[in-house]
Amino acid sequence: MHWADKVAEELLSRGKKHRIATGITPSGHIHLGNLREMLTADVVRRAVEDRGGKAEMVYIADTFDPLRKRYPFLPEEYEKYVGMPLSEIPCPCGGHENYAEHFLEPFLESLEILGIDVEVKKADEMYRKGEYVQEIKTSLREKEKIKKILEEVTGKKCDESWSPFMPLCESCGRINSTRVVDFDDSGVYYVCECGHEGKASYRGGGKLGWRIDWPARWKILGITCEPMGKDHAAAGGSYDTGKLLAKEVFGIEPPYPIVYEWIHLKGVGAMKSSKGIVVPVREIVEVLPPEIVRYIIIRSKPERHIDFDPSSLLDLIDEFEEAYARGDRSVELSLVKSVRYCRVPFRHLVVVGQIAGWNPDRVVEILKRTGYEIDVEDIRRRLKYAEKWLSRFAPDRLKFEIRDVEELNVKFDEEELEFLRRFAEAMKEGMNASDLHNLVYEVANDVGIKPGKAFKAIYKAIVGKSYGPRAGYFMESLGVEWVKDRFLRVVEVNS
């Protein structure tokens, strides 16, 4: 059974309706590793629904978190924003409303492409709208109890000035430099390192510290399940404290946890937005079809780490297509529902695309002529990915270009020309890949050259290199008439 189906069974044994939470801080490029959180949730949601349950997904973007430090990818002037909430910092490119949006927007676009339907909540808006008011008050009231739980579970002392609530300083704009001195029903009194003394509102005047914020949002949003990176799941980590706080302070059952491992970039290591070692999600969905991006993550159990190796993508796509034919569950869960999918191999699109100069109409024409059952919309869709994949990841030996005969830049000897001439003459309309392939041997035999030399002559005449795609199906794709004319032209020009 697929891992998502097992999780779904477990969830359904607890209840019929589920709300699955996800949370990623938009402090830097949101990358493939972060995407695992979303896809894990999405696939569990689907599995729950497939079993007749109800499930929805919420994404809480931690836009109200402080900027921890000036990351390597940020200009020096961002030093002054350290400690301020991401939602209050200017956008690095100037094109978005704020810093958080800059990273959030491309990510949310990607989610759409990936078919992940999710309710997006921005933490700064949640706080400002007052969604946290009750939980902030509860936390302040239960401060000692919370403190005790944190200290017991983490084995670390909270200092004297510790508070579950972090006020946002009205003067310097930082959210990690204030100290709570008192609170009443109208707000929280604080002093800031910058010298300012003020009163923070329960609505957007500050936020709960992470370890409290997390269980608080479980309660606010009614969360029953949440995937989390393994950092949260470590003993004494935030899930350990969260589940106790959930029960003892907020009076709820903690959500069912799905712990997932990191995604590494082959030969580089784990992706870390703070270090700038990332493959942003937006870039991946530009280059790879969504069903493949989904498959990369969905096929592996969450607790296994994934080595993402861009150089073996074609093998992965082959594997996907084969699994598709088998009716594999991972593939089923990977296919985006709104996307049509037909069974022309991606590999083949790469070849035909090159033959057709990436003209979709010509590609469709070739595919139809060579007997493929196609869905035109899907062909057009995946053709774009094939072209991008070829230019970005493919080894040179898979690339070719069909140039004019005059520009081939290769020399032919007498035997080769003789072969090409006789081959052209022997070709008949209606021959298929295998006929053409066999014809190579026949003609080579007649001319008295080795088959190897014959194949080379064919490739030289078509693409100007001594190798190329499987000759029979290559020529079939090009069309008998075209190849015939081509060879005769080559003979003419080189004689």
Next chain:
RNA sequence: GGGCUCGUAGCUCAGCCAGGCAGAGCAGCGGCCUUUUAAGCCGCUGGUCGCGGGUUCAAAUCCCGUCGAGCCCGCCA
């Protein structure tokens, strides 16, 4: 100081929760086909299941220990 995950064929992994003849894909080799190519199909090769112990009629699977790899937590989400 605590904790998690992984270790099964050359490579990537499934099987483990619920014990019952060790599996798949790729790679390799051979064939279909006078074949050195980037398609397809068929077959073959290949493993002390990290190691040691325990439970059991029976252990890759459960228990204890140990080694190796990767990683996390100690108010950073």
